[in-house]
Amino acid sequence: MNAILIPPPAVPWWRVGVMWLFVGGLGTVVVASLALVGTAVRGADPVMPQVAARVAPSDPAAAPALIGRNHAASPLRPRPAP
Template sequence: MQAIERLPATPADAGKEKPTSWWRVPMVWLVIGGPLTVVVASLATAVIAVRGADPVLGPGERGSVSERTSTPDAMTPALQARNHAATPKR
């Protein structure tokens, strides 16, 4: 059975529309969805950061990847290393 569209009862009713619910308006979901997506993404990022946190090494502890795989000269102070890189070889 097909729905029959009814004509307005009076000419004054011709311009009136039935109000729609707020959740049926697409713009509302864009306004709510954008910030909600950002909040969910930030919570996911926080969970990843907490679960995959690297252990903190103390002042006397060794074992970082750069110390194990580099040459002994890797422990030279930063100022000496910078100056060495800036001067040409003789």
């Protein structure tokens, strides 16, 4: 009835599987973040000059969202005959 409980022998830290799961997860996050930073730095778009930003675009697809929304909601008008 009175069994003596013997604790299991201590294992070195490098033999614990959960520790490697933790270290591997952190390592994966660090490598992924460095890859993301590298992609962002290499693929950065050039800065648009202030003059070009103020000029209205001639392409209707580049119109501001409010104008595009209002245009999409308006009924079609017939084109005048040439």
